[in-house]
Amino acid sequence: MAGGQQPTDRAGAFAEPWRDPHQTPLIRIERLTKTFGDFYAVDDVSLDIYRGEFFSLLGGSGCGKTTLLRLMAGFEMPTEGRISIDGVDLAGVPPHRRPVNMMFQSYALFPHMSVARNVAFGLRQEGLPSAEIRSRVADALELVKLDRLAKRKPHQLSGGQRQRVALARCLVKRPKVLLLDEPLAALDRKLREETQFELVNIQEQLGMTFVIVTHDQGEAMAMSTRVGVMDEGRIVQIGTPNEVYEYPTSRFVAGFIGSINMFDGVLAESAPDHALVEGVGEPVRFHIDHGIAAPASATVTVAIRPEKMRLSKTLPEGFTEDSPNLLRGTVDEIAYLGGQSIYVVVLESGRMVRVSVPNTHRMTELPITWEDPVYVSWPAFAGVVLVD
Amino acid sequence: MRRGGIGFSGIMLAIGLLFLYVPIVLLILFSFNESRLVTVWGGWSLRWYEALFSDQQMLRAAWLSIRIAAITATIAVVLGTMAGVALVRFGNFRGRFLFTGMIATPLVMPEVIIGLSMLLMFVAMDQAIGWPAGRGMLTIIIAHATFCAAYVTVVVQSRLGALDRSLEEAATDLGARPLKVFFVITLPIIAPALIAGWLLAFTLSLDDLVVASFVTGPGATTLPMLVFSSVRLGVSPQVNALGSIIVALVSIGIILATALMHRRERLRQRDEHLARAG
Structure with a gap:
């Protein structure tokens, strides 16, 4: 519960680019709508996310947060509106050409490949020389402290180790934006708290932009620079963890957080x-x-x-x-x-x-x-x- | 389980096993029979095995059947996999209902009907476009591949349906083009289903008498056709020998497969133990 945990507000220590009108956002989402039949999964969402942010999309199940993430990754095509990253409109860009990588809730590790080959997979698709692939894979595995287990297959790993492999597999590609779909949901509570801080450390160390989807408000508060609270396909409030907690703008946000x-x-x-x-x-x-x-x-x-x-x-x-x-x-x-x-x-x-x-x-x-x-x-x- | 005394269920089990295995045991026993008469025991001998291996007609038929089965199984796996992928991955495409029906038809249609309709089609095609010219191995392969593909489709479809979609999405997300994703991620993961489908198609084709009889022509006699026609003229103990060899091959195959599965299971358990340990 956020009411019990002291919400750490990381925004204070950083420049807050969303307050600076001269900053251009890295991700610009404009009037994005996605319908499945009559159902509005994402309903007229506009959102700017800046370089180096740790942005959380927070909401209950079925609020459209995962659909919004999948729209950014390119697995769903918007019904209306547009998404651009670094000024490039992503309409019509297939997922394998987008400068984003996604970490799946199920981790989606390839069961027939070793840890090292899983991590190398993305670099091989870029056709890099094998010496570079090897050194980058080694670096990534070291970053998530899995260098010892490079030869194991996914089924030989514990849940926490699998989560790290999935993270390393995305990080090694050095994407402009890393999308994380409930990255901690499958871990037990103690491991989840440790991993929260580790994720934040890695993100700060690499200066990468993270967009994370979560239903856990404590998680969102502890890690994010800003939180976007979603309900029924709409973003109902965007703000720093401190702002959404202390200055909720609607009954929904007030009741949902803490x-x-x-x-x-x-x-x-x-x-x-x-x-x-x-x-x-x-x-x-x-x-x-x-x-x-x-x-x-x-x-x-x-x-x-x-x-x-x-x-x-x-x-x-x-x-x-x-x-x-x-x-x-x-x-x-x-x-x-x-x-x-x-x-x-x-x-x-x-x-x-x-x-x-x-x-x-x-x-x-x-x-x-x-x-x-x-x-x-x-x-x-x-x-x-x-x-x- | 109850110790001591056999009890009702024990007796029923024994009867069941006898019912299943006595004919096979008799077949093997009589394949070593010296006598020319199938039902009269005349002492031990290997003469029917010798006769079998010197019977050129029988060997040719067996070789033809194996070739047909192997080619059929390969074609069926390719077609069946494509059909399975279409059904699982392409959503509600137009004509899906018709397509599903066409896949299911060979599974429920009597073989006689399949054989007859195939024959009619081949005859009509021969007259209309001159291909396939005459009937023989090619027509048998086409006919077998048609109904075997349906079985492979079912196997592949169920395996693909259980496959976590996000594996393919992850591969795409990491920069692999859709076709590459299929060959590097999807295919290796569903490989066991493809092997199972291939073996199933191989067996179905090797076993088939009815469809093959309809669509074959002069010069292409498969093993089941030869056995069936020779038995009609009077059972030769040579057929017993052939039956025994097939039983032996199948048994070896099953024993190997079971041993392999056991080994895999042990390895998997060890791995899981390892994973838990750290």
Whole structure:
């Protein structure tokens, strides 16, 4: 869960080319649509991806993320729109001539070839001299730490080793863009976390552009420079992991990434520097510390992350009984997760609110326990107002 | 399993095995019979084997059958593979329904009908375009390849259907042209199915009496045709000898294949063990 894991925001350490209007994107996708019969697998997607990015397409199954990847690789032809890489329009360019390589979810290693021949396959197609092929294959295998196993056949390898062979087989071609379809899905959890960092290291080391498809938000947050969240064939939000987590623009993104508490409300006061939302079905007012681009009395949703809420038995400091950003309820459930505990609080109206509390002290007894009446409060910056 | 006592299932097994193997054992036994009479035992002898190997007609027929079977199997594998690829990979092309029907027809059509319709076609073609001129080995090969290809198609189709599509996509993605992908990736992976299909076609052709009888001409007598006609004139113990040789060849083949499979399985298990170990 992204709420638990600290999302590492790699974008901060890098230049952010997507903010620079003078940068030209490496991959430019314009109004791309792909239909299968009546079904819109990819629906009017426009997207720019820049050189050196680690871009994640994130979404549930059937959201079109894999189709979008296959369109870039050339295995599907777009119904409408176009894709260009490095300024070259890819329409009509068959997959074997595209400057991209794809790593398949099943790895798709050739079962009748050794590891070394699998990796060499792509270079042989380019007709390179065999001495160069040999040295590049050796380099690639060393990069993924498989040089010892070059003579093995795929069925003689473990799942993690197969994944590395698949990666080496793509990397050795030095493509402009590497497409990865759920590269970590088949690995067990511990190996997956190790491999995440390794993938990022390799990508930074080679300065290659990675586009990865994943359904695992934790994975996308941990590795990416930017995330494109997809739903029903459309990209609903693009941003750094930090942006999509802290500033979701729709209920879907807010709910899909991490866990979040959502409240219905009506915009009661809208000023340039703050806003006030009156809760609907809940005796609460939300004081937001920034302006909202919506007219007064518009219906909105206020979303608040569990870790931004605070739990206390007494009225928190600076609050009165009728302050905004305050709720009353009783503790219904507690999930102890080690580093933090998730409290589920039942409000008077019967709805549940999740509050996560970091376990900063070492204690065996929880200061707040089941059936305790509690106050839930949050600062004015915590609320995200969604107008959909 | 129950120890001690044979029990009902044991008896049924014994009866079943006897039913299957007694005729074959008798065939082999009587092939070593000294007597000229097929059903009367006259002591041990190899004279029918000698007679068989000095029977030029029989040897010629056997050689013809083997040649026909080998050529037929090769043609059938090529055609059947192409048909299988078309059915699995080309999606819903126009005429697919008709094509599927044409593939399935030889599998269910009585041999007599296949033989007769082939004969009619060859006669008509001979009159219309002069090819194939007359009937003989060529017409038998064409007829056999036609129905054997249907069997090969089924074998190849099922193997191709189970093949992970992304293997071919990966090869394309790595820069191989479609035709190269087929020969370097697809074919080697489905090779076992091609070998199985070839052997199946070889056996079907070697075994066929009915279709061959219809489409053959003077001078092309296959082994089944010769055996059948000689048996009609009275069973010669020579046929027993021939039968025994075929049984021996088949048994050796099966034993070799089983041993090979066992070895492969052992290797595979060792490999998997190796993979798990690191």
